[in-house]
Amino acid sequence: MYGKAPGTPVSKIENRTPASTPGGGGSKAKEEKIVVTVRLRPLNRKEQLAKDQVAWECVDEQTIAYKPSPQERSAQPASFSFDKVFGPTCVTESVYEDGVKNIALSALMGINATIFAYGQTSSGKTYTMRGITEKAVQDIYNHIKNTPERDFTIRMSGLEIYNENVRDLLNSESGRSLKLLDDPEKGTVVEKLVEETASDDTHLRQLISVCEAQRQVGETALNDTSSRSHQIIRLTIQSTLHENSDCARSFVASLNFVDLAGSERASQTHADGTRLREGCHINLSLMTLTTVIRKLSVGKRSGHIPYRDSKLTRILQHSLGGNARTAIICTLSPALTHVEQSRNTLYFAIRAKEVTNNAQVNMVVSDKQLVKHLQKEVARLEAEQQRSTDPSSDKDLKIQQLEMEVEELRRQRDLAKYEVDELRRKMEEEQQQVSSKVEESTCPSVKKCLSYSESLLLKPEGKDLKRSEKIRKMTTLRQSMRSSSAAPFTLMHEIRKLEHLQEQLGEEANRALEVLQKEVACHRLGNQDAAETIAKLQAEIREMRSLPQLPKEVQIGSVMIPTNKSVSANLKEEITRLHSQGSTIANLEEQLENVQKSIDKLMMSLPSNNTPELNFESPASNSKSQHKKKKTLPLSPSNSGIRQNFIRSPCSPLSSSRQVSENDRENRAPENGDVLVSNVNSQQEYAKQQTTPLKSEECGGVSSKEGVSPGYRRSSSVNMKKMQKMFQNAAEENVRSIRAYVTELKERVAKLQYQKQLLVCQVLELEANEAAGYNIEEEEEEETMMIDPVEPQVPWHVTFREQRQQIIELWDICYVPIIHRTQFYLLFKGDPADEIYMEVELRRLTWLQQHLAELGDASPARVVGAADEPTVSLSSSRRALKREREFLAKRLTRLGVEEREAWLMKWDVPLDGKHRRLQFISKLWRDPHDSRHVQESAEIVARLVGLYQGGNLSKEMFELNFAPPSGKRPWWAMEWNQISNLLNL
């Protein structure tokens, strides 16, 4: 998973700075120099036994200084400064705490981190990295324990690069070399590398120790357990806020612990065979690492950075000038014998200090998290929209209120019904009493009056009886009654009043029901309970209204108004009794008023008052059956014209709205209520109703025929069925529109969801493109910068020294003939004009070294198209070098005896040895890390081959014109294009 982790899927990364980013966190990518620390170990046992001297001392917490011997006059710098320097007495815990902890723990916050140990063999890299890894694991799990709000996942993998082969340390049995793949999103990926998820810290430690056990270790002269490979332990740490949180993103970062193999000299490690080959590979990759660091140290625009020249730099590309925080611990041996190696390590460290990284917080959104988050969001939006548009919650409340109102109405109705019954009963009793009394003592005039009245009431004139005549007769009757006695009239009046009250009550209840029904229909569509309640209530009210009314005909027709005093007194008594019932009536009125108020309140609470007009027309064919209903349910509002004069709820808006003007009443045909005595069953009445457009049906019925005036229509009776139908239709329409709206809302939510997904996809695509674009740009930049390099910040003489050192080491590794070395060494001494020669030599050697490392002792390659060109392989080079040394040994006589012996003594060659010359010559150019030795070797070789004589040294001999070779030349003197051919580039 190497590719997965450092380059956490680029398309899913978002640059964010969490509140608690270690190291202060910056916005987006944060530029930061690599942190470089130096650790000087104590002299080890071998060094102590060899009575080696301590060559270095830690001057302060940031400075390490070379301690030259009194007789030594070195041109090399004496002290070096770094972020932190740890002396021989410092424990690993301090190195961790003060040097790398901060960087290691960045990985917990989504920032990639890498910790390297670099140094010569046996300087203490493995020793240091073990301790550092252990401390970091401990801290990581402590952090996890103290951060319960996040879920952490730690995956671990381990690999080693041995002889430029990548091996899986968690799956070493496979034994095969893993391939490196280039993923445009993830960077370099190690194919099929095993990655284990650590269940806890103990498990993680076990996994790490498995890796360490699998690592290639060998014995060398300097270290019994020398690491022969570069080891990389990688932890991938991912953390997410808990499920219930709204955050859909996770931090993800990799933390690399890199224990490099030590740089070493074959002569010091006495490497041979396998060790020599290992050393060759180790040095090659360390050389590339050095070159990468050197190039990065002068700025990323300093040209091509050769990450791809070694597997180590390829895998760690992110950590070297990329998206990671990096710490390098350079380990040093204090021994004087290793001073040159230590110095080289310090030069490397100084370079590394200049490298800038761009670490950023890596956040990923997993598909699962994204879907979950979007689902939540959609649900939230749906709920929000429903709340704002669908009044169902209010509706429920209103339905509840309505149900309570219905209940209250029912109660009041029962009460009213009971009181009406009571009244009716009492009235009947009164009636009987009065009748019997009147019969006993009726005077003829009264009888006449009553008979007149009776005839009037019982035999109505029909439609040709003019209203004015009727009124006139009524007035005459009343006047005569009044003149004879006011009591009977008052009684009659009271009776009418009572009757009217009853009717009014029914009417008001009827209206209330209409309103209620509308309400319920509107607010609780399809609510069976409410519909049933209403139907029941309606039936009950019908029943109440169909109760035998105060029988007007009988009541009035049989009344014999008494003329004598006793009768009058009796009547008065009765009237008083009736009056005493006023309170009952008042109660009724009050109750009605309450009902009215409740209804009014309901009306007010309606969302809108645009109640449909009750304008229903019935087909004529229905009129007969409707008429029948009318007989039993005479309580329609249209019947209340005159009754309004008796009782009116003064504060009822409904009542007032239904007021019919006196003129209207005068101009229309008489209604049921207009006649004092009516036989609604009579054919006449039936016929009258059939022809009167104003006739309407009670409770179920009709209204009128076509052509009636709107004003009248409004007051026409309500066809309940039709009304129900209409309400039902309206309700269905409402349901339809609400459904349509809900569907639209759902569509909008779906669209929103889709748009969101689209957006996420676009963002991912954009990021991917950006990542790809960045790489292209980077490549282009690299190309451009090769043509137009930016001024290096490091002074030329420093660069020159480093390059020369690299060249010298490469000569050694590649078995380059020593005469060539000598010539080059003596010619190029740091003149700025030499830069190009240095660069070419370095490149040429680097490629040769790589080629030789790959080829090993296999069949030598031949220059393409040139059968007579020299061939190259490690063994052939070694043989050629041997021949050259033999040649030089013969020339040793060119030195004077004295001088020769002095050299032999200086280089510990016995003066009387049989092969002393060859022995001496074999020591030439043997230690590329010892500058004094290199200098002396060059001087001697120059003397032996006469390089100083005749000024035969010319820079041009190191041709740069890349022209095809003329004639045979040694392979090491080939031009660049020849080497390219050789290497099949």
Ligand SMILES: Nc1ncnc2c1ncn2[C@@H]1O[C@H](COP(=O)(O)OP(=O)(O)OP(=O)(O)O)[C@@H](O)[C@H]1O
């Ligand atoms: N700071 C130290 N204090 C005490 N002993 C140390 C210290 N550093 C290293 N050593 C010891 O020195 C020896 C060599 O150390 P180590 O194996 O870590 O070196 P190395 O740099 O990893 O070598 P190589 O590159 O050959 O693997 C070991 O025995 C180790 O215990």
